[in-house]
Amino acid sequence: MHLLVIEDERALCETIVRSLRRQAYSVDCCYDGENALELLGVERYDLVLLDLNLPGKDGMTVLRTLRQTDRETKVLILSARDEVEDKVDGLDAGANDYLAKPST
Numbered sequence: 831m832h833l834l835v836i837e838d839e840r841a842l843c844e845t846i847v848r849s850l851r852r853q854a855y856s857v858d859c860c861y862d863g864e865n866a867l868e869l870l871g872v873e874r875y876d877l878v879l880l881d882l883n884l885p886g887k888d889g890m891t892v893l894r895t896l897r898q899t900d901r902e903t904k905v906l907i908l909s910a911r912d913e914v915e916d917k918v919d920g921l922d923a924g925a926n927d928y929l930a931k932p933s934t
Contacts, residue, residue: 831873835859836866837908838891846879863887870896875903882909882920890923897924911929 835849836862837843840905850857857874860866864886870878878896893905907920912930920928 831876832856833858833877833879834866834869834873834875835879836863836884836889837879838860838862838884839881858898861885863889863892867895870900870903876904877904880905880907880909880925882911882916884905890919893920893923893925 833855835843835846835850837846837861840861843859843861847857847859851874858869860869861912866884867887871891880889880893883930884892889907889909893907896903896905905925907925907928907929909916909920909928910931910933912933917928
């Protein structure tokens with residue numbers, strides 16, 4: 831399974847990637863929306879783990895852009911935004927699921 835982790839908090843991103851690789855997943859990662867769109871334009875992923883608060887293009891822009899050409903790739907939003915409205919917006923934009931990051 832080929833995964834893409836899009837998360838601007840580098841330490842968190844690296845932790846997620848390391849954990850997934852230990853489970854034998856093939857994982858790419860990036861830290862901003864523009865790089866994410868570049869990767870999504872040239873690679874096929876089975877699942878995208880997507881943060882919403884990204885520099886450059888935000889996660890909702892990445893999701894909407896992806897969904898213009900790709901309805902098949904599964905997208906799981908993993909975000910600090912935990913309001914019901916945020917979840918509804920993400921699912922309406924085409925995410926397959928939405929998980930709020932635990933508050934610290």
